[in-house]
Amino acid sequence: MGFFTKVRETAPCTVTISHRFEELSAHVRFDDGTTINPGDEVQVQGPEIMAPFGALVEEKRTAVILRASTLEQLWTRATGDFEVMELCEFSFSQEALS
Numbered sequence: 001m002g003f004f005t006k007v008r009e010t011a012p013c014t015v016t017i018s019h020r021f022e023e024l025s026a027h028v029r030f031d032d033g034t035t036i037n038p039g040d041e042v043q044v045q046g047p048e049i050m051a052p053f054g055a056l057v058e059e060k061r062t063a064v065i066l067r068a069s070t071l072e073q074l075w076t077r078a079t080g081d082f083e084v085m086e087l088c089e090f091s092f093s094q095e096a097l098s
Contacts, residue, residue: 007067009034015044016058019051028063039068039076 011034016027028044036042043064051057068076 003070006069006072009065009067011063011065013044013061013063014058015049015061016056017049017051018056019053020056021054030063031060034063034065036065037068037073038080039072041066041068 012031014029014031016025016029018025028042043066045062045064046059049057049059
């Protein structure tokens with residue numbers, strides 16, 4: 001992988017969608033042990049997965065991974081904490097918790 005160039009890879013994956021009262025989630029697990037690094041982009045191939053209410057659906061798919069260049073990885077590591085803090089909302093109150 002070069003300092004400015006991106007690399008495209010494919011990897012088999014399992015997509016798990018939970019649409020239940022106690023959990024609403026979507027997860028992708030790479031079946032071959034592939035890992036994702038800061039700045040990488042992942043796109044799961046195939047049609048949209050619809051899980052009816054109360055169901056847990058698992059499907060085997062192929063993921064396309066666009067690996068970040070070395071420069072992008074360094075930038076993402078350096079600025080990532082600042083971007084996460086934008087998602088946080090803090091509030092303070094004088095009321096005591098009971």
